[in-house]
Amino acid sequence: MSTITVTVSSTVEAPAAVVYNILADYDHHRCILPPNYFTGLDVTAGGVGDGTQFTLHARSFGGKTQMHMAVTEPEPGAVLVERDVNTGLVTTFTVKPISPTESQVTFATVWQSQPGLKGAIDRYTTPFFMRMVYREEMKILNDYARQQGSHQ
Numbered sequence: 001m002s003t004i005t006v007t008v009s010s011t012v013e014a015p016a017a018v019v020y021n022i023l024a025d026y027d028h029h030r031c032i033l034p035p036n037y038f039t040g041l042d043v044t045a046g047g048v049g050d051g052t053q054f055t056l057h058a059r060s061f062g063g064k065t066q067m068h069m070a071v072t073e074p075e076p077g078a079v080l081v082e083r084d085v086n087t088g089l090v091t092t093f094t095v096k097p098i099s100p101t102e103s104q105v106t107f108a109t110v111w112q113s114q115p116g117l118k119g120a121i122d123r124y125t126t127p128f129f130m131r132m133v134y135r136e137e138m139k140i141l142n143d144y145a146r147q148q149g150s151h152q
Contacts, residue, residue, distance in 0.1 A: 002113050006127045008134035009106040014145035016078075016097040019105055022145055023080050023093045024049040024073070032144050034136040039064070049073050049080070060129060088112060105141065107134045 012019050022028040025048045030041040039057040046052035052071040057064070067084045074081060080093040089111035096104045109130060113119040 002119070002123065003110060004113050004123055004127060005108065005110045006130040006134070007106060007108040008131055008138060009104060010135075010138040010142070011098065012103045012105050012138070012142045012145050013101065014103060014142075014148065015101060016095050016103040018148050019103045019141070019145050020077055020080070020095045022141065022148060023095065024071075026052055026054055028144070028148070032137055032141045034133055034140060037133045037136075046071070049076065061125075103145075105138065107137070 022032065026041060026043050027047065033041060037058060037060065039059060040055075041057070042055045044053045044055060050071060050073040054069050054071075056067045056069055058067065059065070067089070068086055069082045070085050072081045072083070073079065078095055082091045082093075083089070089109065091107060091109040094106040094108070098104050113122045
Protein backbone atom coordinates (compact mmCIF):
# COMPACT_ATOMS: atom_id res chain seq x y z
CA MET A 1 0.00 0.00 0.00
CA SER A 2 1.15 3.50 -0.70
CA THR A 3 0.10 6.87 0.63
CA ILE A 4 -1.83 9.13 -1.71
CA THR A 5 -2.05 12.88 -1.09
CA VAL A 6 -4.24 15.38 -2.92
CA THR A 7 -3.84 19.09 -2.17
CA VAL A 8 -5.67 22.07 -3.65
CA SER A 9 -5.18 25.70 -2.55
CA SER A 10 -7.01 28.85 -3.54
CA THR A 11 -7.50 32.45 -2.54
CA VAL A 12 -10.97 33.10 -1.14
CA GLU A 13 -12.31 36.64 -1.22
CA ALA A 14 -13.49 36.76 2.38
CA PRO A 15 -11.95 37.20 5.84
CA ALA A 16 -10.33 34.10 7.34
CA ALA A 17 -12.83 34.01 10.23
CA VAL A 18 -15.78 33.92 7.81
CA VAL A 19 -14.20 31.15 5.73
CA TYR A 20 -13.23 29.06 8.75
CA ASN A 21 -16.71 29.37 10.24
CA ILE A 22 -18.22 28.07 7.00
CA LEU A 23 -15.93 25.04 7.06
CA ALA A 24 -16.39 24.34 10.79
CA ASP A 25 -20.19 24.79 10.92
CA TYR A 26 -21.64 21.83 9.06
CA ASP A 27 -24.93 23.62 8.35
CA HIS A 28 -22.80 25.97 6.23
CA HIS A 29 -20.26 23.35 5.11
CA ARG A 30 -22.93 21.31 3.33
CA CYS A 31 -23.71 24.43 1.23
CA ILE A 32 -20.28 24.36 -0.42
CA LEU A 33 -20.34 20.70 -1.47
CA PRO A 34 -20.58 20.31 -5.26
CA PRO A 35 -23.98 18.66 -5.83
CA ASN A 36 -22.71 16.61 -8.78
CA TYR A 37 -20.43 14.70 -6.41
CA PHE A 38 -22.07 14.89 -2.98
CA THR A 39 -25.66 13.84 -2.36
CA GLY A 40 -25.89 14.65 1.33
CA LEU A 41 -24.26 15.37 4.66
CA ASP A 42 -25.99 14.10 7.81
CA VAL A 43 -24.65 15.42 11.13
CA THR A 44 -24.84 12.68 13.77
CA ALA A 45 -23.15 14.50 16.68
CA GLY A 46 -22.21 18.09 17.40
CA GLY A 47 -22.39 20.22 14.29
CA VAL A 48 -19.74 22.88 14.82
CA GLY A 49 -16.03 22.09 14.93
CA ASP A 50 -14.32 19.67 17.29
CA GLY A 51 -16.38 16.62 18.18
CA THR A 52 -18.69 16.84 15.18
CA GLN A 53 -19.49 13.53 13.54
CA PHE A 54 -21.25 13.20 10.22
CA THR A 55 -21.98 10.87 7.34
CA LEU A 56 -21.02 12.18 3.93
CA HIS A 57 -22.86 10.71 0.94
CA ALA A 58 -20.87 10.88 -2.27
CA ARG A 59 -20.87 9.52 -5.77
CA SER A 60 -17.94 8.86 -8.02
CA PHE A 61 -17.22 6.77 -11.08
CA GLY A 62 -20.89 5.74 -11.26
CA GLY A 63 -21.04 4.40 -7.71
CA LYS A 64 -22.22 5.68 -4.36
CA THR A 65 -20.29 5.71 -1.12
CA GLN A 66 -20.69 6.85 2.47
CA MET A 67 -17.94 8.15 4.69
CA HIS A 68 -18.37 8.33 8.45
CA MET A 69 -16.35 11.34 9.52
CA ALA A 70 -15.08 12.62 12.88
CA VAL A 71 -13.90 16.22 13.20
CA THR A 72 -11.05 17.69 15.26
CA GLU A 73 -9.61 21.20 15.42
CA PRO A 74 -5.86 21.04 16.05
CA GLU A 75 -5.71 24.84 15.58
CA PRO A 76 -9.19 26.32 16.16
CA GLY A 77 -9.83 29.13 13.72
CA ALA A 78 -7.11 27.92 11.35
CA VAL A 79 -7.04 24.11 10.93
CA LEU A 80 -9.96 21.68 10.79
CA VAL A 81 -9.46 17.92 10.29
CA GLU A 82 -12.00 15.35 9.11
CA ARG A 83 -11.13 11.65 9.50
CA ASP A 84 -13.10 8.77 8.00
CA VAL A 85 -13.43 6.42 10.98
CA ASN A 86 -13.65 3.36 8.70
CA THR A 87 -10.85 3.94 6.18
CA GLY A 88 -8.44 6.34 7.86
CA LEU A 89 -8.80 8.89 5.03
CA VAL A 90 -7.98 12.33 6.45
CA THR A 91 -8.86 15.72 5.00
CA THR A 92 -7.29 18.83 6.51
CA PHE A 93 -8.72 22.29 5.86
CA THR A 94 -6.29 25.13 6.51
CA VAL A 95 -7.33 28.80 6.44
CA LYS A 96 -4.75 31.60 6.59
CA PRO A 97 -5.47 35.32 6.35
CA ILE A 98 -3.85 37.08 3.39
CA SER A 99 -5.44 40.45 4.14
CA PRO A 100 -8.49 41.61 6.10
CA THR A 101 -10.67 40.64 3.11
CA GLU A 102 -8.87 37.58 1.66
CA SER A 103 -7.83 34.14 2.83
CA GLN A 104 -5.60 31.35 1.58
CA VAL A 105 -7.51 28.06 1.84
CA THR A 106 -5.99 24.60 1.42
CA PHE A 107 -7.78 21.25 1.26
CA ALA A 108 -5.38 18.32 1.72
CA THR A 109 -6.54 14.70 1.71
CA VAL A 110 -4.33 11.73 2.57
CA TRP A 111 -5.18 8.03 2.43
CA GLN A 112 -3.65 4.60 1.88
CA SER A 113 -4.30 2.99 -1.49
CA GLN A 114 -5.49 -0.57 -1.64
CA PRO A 115 -3.08 -3.28 -2.77
CA GLY A 116 -3.05 -4.80 -6.24
CA LEU A 117 -4.77 -3.65 -9.40
CA LYS A 118 -7.50 -1.74 -7.57
CA GLY A 119 -4.83 0.23 -5.71
CA ALA A 120 -2.97 1.02 -8.93
CA ILE A 121 -6.16 2.33 -10.52
CA ASP A 122 -6.90 4.32 -7.34
CA ARG A 123 -3.43 5.92 -7.37
CA TYR A 124 -3.82 7.11 -10.96
CA THR A 125 -7.49 8.09 -11.22
CA THR A 126 -8.65 9.28 -7.80
CA PRO A 127 -6.20 12.21 -7.36
CA PHE A 128 -7.25 13.69 -10.72
CA PHE A 129 -10.94 13.29 -9.83
CA MET A 130 -10.50 14.73 -6.31
CA ARG A 131 -8.61 17.79 -7.59
CA MET A 132 -11.49 18.46 -9.98
CA VAL A 133 -14.03 18.15 -7.14
CA TYR A 134 -11.94 20.32 -4.79
CA ARG A 135 -11.51 23.06 -7.40
CA GLU A 136 -15.28 23.18 -7.84
CA GLU A 137 -15.76 23.19 -4.06
CA MET A 138 -13.30 26.09 -3.77
CA LYS A 139 -15.29 28.10 -6.32
CA ILE A 140 -18.52 27.46 -4.40
CA LEU A 141 -16.74 28.32 -1.12
CA ASN A 142 -15.51 31.61 -2.59
CA ASP A 143 -18.99 32.62 -3.74
CA TYR A 144 -20.64 31.50 -0.49
CA ALA A 145 -18.00 33.18 1.70
CA ARG A 146 -18.33 36.45 -0.21
CA GLN A 147 -22.10 36.32 0.46
CA GLN A 148 -21.61 35.51 4.14
CA GLY A 149 -18.93 38.19 4.51
CA SER A 150 -21.22 40.85 3.08
CA HIS A 151 -23.83 40.03 5.76
CA GLN A 152 -21.48 40.81 8.64
